[in-house]
Amino acid sequence: MIPRIIIAGTHSGCGKTTLASALMSALTARGLTVQPFKVGPDFIDPTHHTAICKRYSRNLDPYMMGKEGVINTLRTASKGADIAIIEGVMGMYDGLEGSDFGSTAHLAKLTETPVLLTVDVKGMSRSANAIVKGYKSFDNEVNIAGLLFNRVGSPRHRQMIEDSLKSEAVGWIPWKRDKSVHSRHLGLKMAHETTSMGEFGRIIEENCNIDRIIEIARSAPELTIPKTQTEATNKKFKKNENQPYKLHLGVAYDSAFCFYYQDNLDLLRRNGVKLVFFSPISDHLPDVDALYLGGGYPEMHGEALEKSPCRAEIKTAIENGMPVYAECGGLLYLTRSIEDSRNYKMVGVLNADAVKKDKFQALGYVEAECTGGTSVLNAGIGFRGHEFHYSVLECDPDVRFALTLKRGKGIIDGYDGIYEHNVLASYTHAYFTKEFAASFLDNISKISNHAGYD
DSSP states (O other), X not given: OOOEEEEEESSTTSSHHHHHHHHHHHHHHTTOOEEEEEESSOSHHHHHHHHHHSSOOEEXXXXXXXXXXXXXXXXXXXXXOSEEEEEOOXXXXXXXXXXXXXXXXXXXXXXXXXXXXXXXOTTOSTHHHHHHHHHHHHOTTSOEEEEEEEEEOOHHHHHHHHTTOOSXXXXXXXXXXXXXXXXXXXXXXXXXXXXXXXXXXHHHHHHBOHHHHHHHHHTOOOOOOOTTOOHHHHHHTOOOTTSOOSEEEEEEOSSSEEEOOHHHHHHHHHTTEEEEEEOTTTSOOOSOSEEEEOXXXXXXXXXXXXXOHHHHHHHHHHHTTOOEEEETHHHHHHSSEEESSSEEEOOOOSSEEEEEOSSOSEEEEEEEEEOSXXXXXXXXXXXXXXXXXXEEEEEOTTOOEEEEXXXXXTTBTTEEEEEETTXXXXXXXXXXXHHXXXXXXXXXXXXXXXXXXX
């Protein structure tokens, strides 16, 4: 049995990210091993969880992963942990296109996990309990086991709420005007840019019933293994530990490229890949068979990327046949230029230029199918993912697309995945299926066996 609890919220901005991270910090300070999770496709909140818990935070997303993927990730990642803390997404009942699907409530039901509901009580007193009553009665299948009242102004404010309280409160968090984590485009600042999240642990310890929260987490039942899981499927993709790595995959990882699903990296490792992390800002191109360029903030590091010798080295390697898979920020990096405060030269292997806008240009889930052309992925491979970006691509007329989207915007009119040389670059952040990984690795293995990159 995995002791576990979900920190949900009445709405975005109610404080659930801060409180979830603070609870992780408080439990870690008590000597517990905490396994963090995040509902939905977000990349940023998990970086804070990981920094606090010293264990990789995982996404739990029913749309991208399916029930089997959610349960398997929750079970596998929680091995060796004393407790799992799952941060919710948006308001608790906010799912895909106004439905329940993919919501925090949906995840709570799939995993039979008790919920602590975060209620921002700034500007209200007794009304907070009317909100709680509505949330508790809206879906009786969701186990709202406790309440976290956030931004409580004073002892008198708390008393006015308690006078009509009919549910169990496990936390009364005072309003700390000087405590905040700043945002920018794409969300909060990353964990390596701020220490604010970890500073809230003491506040949680002082203002929450931690022992009761642990008790609630321990009330969660044993996870049910999905019936669709088969040993044959696992065995097909299980790495033989006695065999050497088949491929060395360079993974761009620094302040410009930092958006990766941990499950994707783990799946590549299980398929016999050695991941070689490097910084396109400060490092030379490592000796690898192929590259994986993830998302992030290349537009914020345009000058450093432009000046780095790695830019020219990657261009030469690609022109000599090196296979590359790139997503969002990685896509922008491979264009001729990124225009933000000024125009920055990029790698220049794609016949397109990127322009940063003031408002987001795409936000939501993606369902994609490779329709052919690219040497990196087989035609017919389908997958799901997410897109969120503030940039647009100005493409030459001869640009070719390998991905057709059944859902999502992509680069233009439902097409995504520019292919050129042995490169596939898209706006979509893909959640890798086993078939996706097998196709990708089979293809780059074939390419790397008879290509020279120097």
